[in-house]
Amino acid sequence: MSFGEVSLALLRCSFVPSLTRSLAHHISRVSDDMAEYKIVVVGGSRVGKSALVIQLIQNHFIDDYDPDIDDSYRKRVSIDHEPCLLDVFEYRKGSKHSARREQFIFAAHAFVLVYSITSRESFLELEELRQEILRIKGTDSVPMVLVGNKSDLEDERQVLLAEGTDVAERYSCPFFEASAKLRINVDELFYQAVRGSRRVRDDLPRSRSKRSGCVST
Secondary structure (H helix, E strand, C coil): CCHHHHHHHHHCCCCCHHHHHHHHCCCCEEECCEEEEEEEEEECCCCCHHHHHHHHHHCCCCCCCCCCCCCEEEEEEEECCEEEEEEEEECCCCCCCHHHHHHHHHHCCEEEEEEECCCHHHHHHHHHHHHHHHHHHCCCCCCEEEEEECCCCHHHCCCCHHHHHHHHHHHCCCEEECECCCCECHHHHHHHHHHHHHHHHHHHHHHHHHHHCCCCC
16 A cells, blocks of 8 residues: 555544644655655635745746646755755645645645735635645644735735734734745745744654653653
8 A cells, every 4th residue: 555545544544633643744854964844835726826836946936827737846945954855735726636635735744825915715715725734634733824925916905914914823823925926935934834844743752752641851
């Protein structure tokens, strides 16, 4: 049985939440000094997910892309003096490849939830997407970053900065307004996703010790 089949089988086993959480937050190492972080970017149509990812990976802005293709990208970076490999998958709502999408979500270490400040509809869609992620992951302890993209289009704004801040507080996650076009906060929002993943990774040994009755000293 492949790892993907194991992952999907575990999704169906509601009686092993601690095991699924442990597997889902396991961070593999590319080498002795480099960890790999799987990040899934989610959001509605035309919010600029591809543009954010391409700016991160290739350092340029794209305005034209195929909205029906799920893409994944990789980049080596250094975050807080730790070399790491970012494996970024772009999730499109309504994608035809639902099984593959669920595998990526289950295996992901962190999520970037993207809406456009020029689209209230995209802002309201986020709760449904977040609930789908929590369902697939089988835990509420999922590192997320909330992003209001297209901050360069202030004259077309439909979502206030305060509204994004309020949702981020409710989700207990970092929040950025960003511009893929002007490369504002692009690197930082992905780096924050990695930092959130590290915190969950570092908390896992402590949570296991509490469940087993062990006390760390």
